[in-house]
Amino acid sequence: MKSNGSVLYNEKMIGHLPGISVGDQFFSRAEMVVLGIHSHWLNGIDYMGEKYAKLPQYHSYTFPVATCIVLSGVYEDDLDNSEDVIYTGQGGNDLLGRRHQIQDQKMIRGNLALKNNMACGVPVRVIRGHGSANSYCGKIYTYDGLYKVIKYWAEKGVSGFTVFKYRLSRLEGQPTLTTNQVHYSRTQVPTSISELRGLVCDDISGGQEKFPIPATNIVDDPPLPPSGFLYSKSIQxxxxxxxxxxACGCKCKGECVDPRSCSCARLNGNDFPYVRRDGGRLVEAKAVVFECGPHCHCSTTCVNRTSQHGLRYRLEVYRTPKKGWAVRSWDTIPSGAPVCEYTGILTKTDDNGLDPENNYIFDIDCLQTIKGLDGRERRPGDISSLIDLDDKKSEAPEYCIDAGSIGSVARFINHSCAPNLFVQCILSQHQDIKVAKIMLFAADNIPPLQELSYDYGYVLDSVVGADGALKKLRCFCGSADCRKWLY
Known part of the structure; x- marks a missing residue:
């Protein structure tokens, strides 16, 4: 088809191609060659050579110039943070083996082209390839729009050979990303903190958690760590x-096993909310979970204390181009597993000392969820013995958690309109739902390196600034069902 001149675009072009939109998918690299969006079967960088320098429209460019790159996990040094990419140049890769670097890269062909893109201010198309059983080649490729090259450098790669690195940033004003793969930042989980690029803090918890929580920043220049807060794994x-x-506790000996004789299980509808698998997993989201507490006679290993054992997964805080700080896990998190507690300073929502510009306020709105207010989905569970659900006073949260100056890793978890975590209210120390503990649980099986997120639960046009005017904040979650606005 190329030799017959029957491909869609026989000559290479810079920028968007007419008829091909952001989000369009291709079931093989052959399709991309036929369309002309990327004309190489194997190379990750497609570029225009010296012959194009003779055309008048390109007289101001230095050739070669890159037109398109494909991100598909071929290079072990790639980093992908959706809107911001660290792309490894071409060459020196053992494509027929384990895809590791086997020799130094050279500043020629596609590598030189990407360097010239930065010098000339020319954008490059970015296509992401990700595994799919629906494609005969095992992958689907998605066109994710135009990116600009903003920096390049040479460094020793993971395998010890020199590689060229290019930092690309997505241009503003394009359709929202839809490629699921962009939620992954690396192709491999690091084995140690020392391997992390952009490491700005070894452990934001200062040793308070079971595992160190590193922070990385490859977005800012200079790269700065999270600041302006004190870490606390518990509520202040x-x-x-x-x-x-x-609260009075159960009388179980050893571990709670019989829901008929366990007073905590009776509060949970005569059953235990957790199953023991994977260290304890919540069977379903509930109005409230009653756990065994300080006055219970059962052991600390009781399955009904699942949320009380601190972090179980290795987490990392990392910087994003548009959403600020974010959180990902190095481990697979199974559905129903507890991830972390939202901590901070417990205070009244009507406290005049609260800063209206503080974005780390978490209203303890368990009652609002239970009553299905503001469009929230009702959850199973009966707490009528603890609270009068017909009381109109309970329609507004009375308490909140202020994580502005003190908080845990949960303060860095972003909103998503299609989240992989959910909020669960838990009572163990006492039975006052208005000051329940706030835990985040996995809503689905979460693979390593996927950004963690939950729905902040804002109602549109519900946030008012200090001047009394409505505040608006765009949502950059990137989900297919994104509401476009956080509030």
Missing amino acids: LGKNIKLPSV
């Missing part, structure tokens, strides 16, 4: 705030 009480008295 605000001024004049007191927790209710400790």
Whole structure:
């Protein structure tokens, strides 16, 4: 088809190609060659050579110039943060073996072309390839729009050979990304913190958690660590705030196994909310989960204390181009597993000392969820014995958690309109739903290196600034069903 001149675009072009839209998918590289969006069967960088320098429209360019790159996990040094990419140049790769570098790269052909893109200010098309059983070649390729090359450098790669690295940033004003693969930042989980590029902090928890929580930043220049807060794995009480008295506990010996004789299980509808698999997993999201507490006679290994054992998965905080800091896991998190607790300073929502510009306020709105207010989906569970659900006073949260200056890793988890975590209210120390513990659980099986997210639960046009005017904030979650606005 190429030799017959029957491909869609026989000559290479810079920028978007008419008739091919952001989000269009291709079931093989052959399709991309036929369309002309990327004209190489194997190379990751497609570029225009010296022959194009003779055309008048390109007289100001230095050739070669790259037109398109494919990101598909071929290079072990690639990093992909959706809107911001660290792309490894071509050459020196053992394509027929384990796809590791086997020799140094050279500043020629596609590598030189990407360098010239930066110098000339020419954007490059980015296509991402990701595994798919629906494609006869095992992959689907998605066109994700135009990116600009903003920096390049040479460094020793993972395998010890020199590679060229290019940092690309997605141009503004394009359709929202839809490729699921862009939620992955690396192709491989690091074996140690020392391997992390852009490491700005070894452990933001300062040793408080079971595992160190590193922070990385390949977005800012210079790269700065998270700042302006103190890490705390537990709730701190605000001024004049007191927790209710400790609830009476169950009389079980050893571990709770019989829901008929366990008073905590009876509060959970005569059943245990967790199954023991993978260290304890929540069977379903509930109105509230009653866990065994300080006055219970059961052991600390009881399955009904699942949320009380701290972090179980290795987490990393990392910088994103548009959403600020974000969180990902190095481990697979199974559905229903507890991830982390949202901590900070427990205070009243009507506290005049709260900063209206503080974006780390978490209203303890368990009652609002239970009552199905503001479009929330009702959850199973009966707590009528603890609270009068007909009380109109309970329609607004009375308490909140302020994580602006003190908080855990949960303060860095972003909103998504299609989240992989959900919020679960838990009672163990006491039985006051208005000051319940806030835990984040996995809503689905979450693979390593996928960004963690939950729905912040804002209602549109519900946030008012200090001046009394409505505040608006765009959503950059990138999900296919994105509501476009966070509030």
